[in-house]
Amino acid sequence: EHCKLWWRDGVIYQIYPRSFQDSNGDGVGDLAGISSRLDYVATLGVDAIWISPFYPSPMADFGYDVADYTGVDPLFGTIDDFDALLAGAHARNLKVILDFVPNHTSDQHPWFLESRSSRDNPKRDWYLWRDGNEGRVPNNWMSNFGGTAWTYDEITRQFYYHSFLTQQPDLNWRNPEVRAAIFAAMRFWLDKGVDGFRMDVLWLLIKDDQFRSNPPNPDFNGGSSFWSILPTYTADQPETHEIVRQMRALVDEYSERVLIGEIYLPIDELVRYYEPGDTASSGYLETPHLHGAQLPFNFHLIQTAWQADLIAELIRSYEAALPPGAWPNWVLGNHDQHRLATRIGAAQARVAAMLILTLRGTPTLYYGDELGMTDATITPDQVQDPAEKNQPGQGFGRDPERSPMLWDETPNAGFTSAPTPWLPLVDEHVRISVTAEEAAPRSFLHLYRALLTLRSATPALHCGTVTEVISPSEVLTYTRAGEAERYQIHLNFTNETKWIDSPKGTLILSTYLDQQDRPWIEWMQLRPNEGVVIKLNESPQ
Numbered sequence: 001e002h003c004k005l006w007w008r009d010g011v012i013y014q015i016y017p018r019s020f021q022d023s024n025g026d027g028v029g030d031l032a033g034i035s036s037r038l039d040y041v042a043t044l045g046v047d048a049i050w051i052s053p054f055y056p057s058p059m060a061d062f063g064y065d066v067a068d069y070t071g072v073d074p075l076f077g078t079i080d081d082f083d084a085l086l087a088g089a090h091a092r093n094l095k096v097i098l099d100f101v102p103n104h105t106s107d108q109h110p111w112f113l114e115s116r117s118s119r120d121n122p123k124r125d126w127y128l129w130r131d132g133n134e135g136r137v138p139n140n141w142m143s144n145f146g147g148t149a150w151t152y153d154e155i156t157r158q159f160y161y162h163s164f165l166t167q168q169p170d171l172n173w174r175n176p177e178v179r180a181a182i183f184a185a186m187r188f189w190l191d192k193g194v195d196g197f198r199m200d201v202l203w204l205l206i207k208d209d210q211f212r213s214n215p216p217n218p219d220f221n222g223g224s225s226f227w228s229i230l231p232t233y234t235a236d237q238p239e240t241h242e243i244v245r246q247m248r249a250l251v252d253e254y255s256e257r258v259l260i261g262e263i264y265l266p267i268d269e270l271v272r273y274y275e276p277g278d279t280a281s282s283g284y285l286e287t288p289h290l291h292g293a294q295l296p297f298n299f300h301l302i303q304t305a306w307q308a309d310l311i312a313e314l315i316r317s318y319e320a321a322l323p324p325g326a327w328p329n330w331v332l333g334n335h336d337q338h339r340l341a342t343r344i345g346a347a348q349a350r351v352a353a354m355l356i357l358t359l360r361g362t363p364t365l366y367y368g369d370e371l372g373m374t375d376a377t378i379t380p381d382q383v384q385d386p387a388e389k390n391q392p393g394q395g396f397g398r399d400p401e402r403s404p405m406l407w408d409e410t411p412n413a414g415f416t417s418a419p420t421p422w423l424p425l426v427d428e429h430v431r432i433s434v435t436a437e438e439a440a441p442r443s444f445l446h447l448y449r450a451l452l453t454l455r456s457a458t459p460a461l462h463c464g465t466v467t468e469v470i471s472p473s474e475v476l477t478y479t480r481a482g483e484a485e486r487y488q489i490h491l492n493f494t495n496e497t498k499w500i501d502s503p504k505g506t507l508i509l510s511t512y513l514d515q516q517d518r519p520w521i522e523w524m525q526l527r528p529n530e531g532v533v534i535k536l537n538e539s540p541q
């Protein structure tokens with residue numbers, strides 16, 4: 001009674017390498033640092049690590065501006081350090097997922113240096129070059145980081161397109177040579193034995209070939225200029241799906257590898273990235289009719305207001321929208337989003353932990369959330385993120401959620417021996433750490449470990465069905481059923497005591513961590529901000 005594939009059974013843990021563990025005292029985390037913390041990760045009970053980019057990069061966007069797809073930036077170590085990390089992870093039964101950035105390169109990538117050198121360079125068409133429109137930008141397309149997405153290049157007197165920074169020119173994915181070059185880089189890592197890729201901005205790869213201006217956004221009322229227009233011609237273009245299928249076919253040439261897509265779209269558009277179709281692929285998979293990303297990231301728990309009724313409706317509509325055989329997934333945080341505990345508060349973050357680890361579908365956890373880490377306070381002189389520098393004071397900065405991991409109670413929390421880490425740590429007065437939480441039996445860390453242990457030991461939780469998703473009086477309730485067992489989860493989204501109605505069973509786990517294996521009678525009290533897992537007495541019909 002297993003879902004049979006590691007990326008279905010398991011839990012993914014995202015590591016932002018700059019911020020996890022520094023091994024050489026320069027204030028920035030590195031690959032050897034991650035290797036030194038693998039025992040912690042394995043003991044936590046997760047099954048795979050996804051590592052944000054560590055490739056050679058000028059770091060204009062902290063590694064999401066890649067200058068060489070098949071190397072390691074000296075800041076993070078060497079390719080030998082990577083090989084050691086991969087071997088160390090595999091020795092502990094941890095899979096390794098790389099962050100791959102196919103949409104754009106660094107402006108220092110040799111491909112772009114060639115492309116910009118002349119209009120007739122063989123790589124000219126590898127990027128998106130356009131003439132100006134009467135001396136102005138070619139059209140109204142906007143950068144995700146604010147302002148126009150076009151930068152004028154004096155050398156050849158044309159503009160190039162960048163979905164993000166000027167230093168991140170977009171590749172032309174209509175060009176077969178670009179596809180071949182990226183696919184070769186993917187093979188380089190697959191041949192080394194990496195277990196999959198998280199594909200950056202997978203829904204943005206193709207742009208309208210007529211370069212039509214985007215329509216205005218009727219709902220725009222301030223914020224980033226990016227949202228003043230709709231991304232009609234710059235996102236989720238039909239031809240993108242063909243590329244996703246090609247990527248999947250490549251990944252399927254290797255066994256048990258996973259393709260994950262970073263895709264911020266409404267549910268109906270998101271689930272199309274599973275790429276359902278009639279014809280069977282050659283793969284080993286149970287779902288030969290699905291040709292796309294096995295896990296198109298579902299960010300809707302982040303984007304939905306934290307209310308039991310809205311989350312219940314989200315779960316129902318997402319489950320209903322999945323193509324037959326498609327495996328769901330859930331995300332509560334990442335390096336682009338304010339920390340979970342900051343968004344919904346520490347008390348509800350414990351409820352959220354129980355939610356994501358008892359829902360049907362692969363959970364992806366963000367490092368530090370297992371400690372209840374909050375955003376760090378970043379003063380204006382400490383800002384690193386270009387998203388903040390380009391549009392200061394508007395809340396777009398991502399530094400707060402990228403603050404170093406808190407390992408112990410020393411001044412720099414065991415993250416670095418340097419006097420100053422690259423980003424400040426979370427404030428001293430709310431400081432938490434792995435060692436402090438190890439010693440506190442009811443800590444966040446112990447809650448995550450208990451939930452991860454329960455999930456992996458319980459087929460109903462890691463691969464059973466989810467039904468009866470309801471939200472009476474702000475308590476989210478659902479049933480998970482396997483072949484032999486049924487569980488009911490009750491999550492109190494409020495700060496008040498709630499009486500709940502549930503069939504008889506045994507309380508297996510409370511988010512308070514103060515009771516377990518207690519008989520559950522039909523009417524029971526749920527304390528403020530409490531979540532419980534009940535194992536039901538009767539077996540399924």
Ligand code: TEU
Nearest residue numbers: 061064101144164200201264335336337
């Ligand atoms: O993020 C894509 C993306 O959509 C983000 O820009 C997001 O909208 C923003 O951070 C606000 O939440 C990916 C990476 O995850 C991000 O770190 C990179 O900066 C970006 O792509 C460019 O590669």
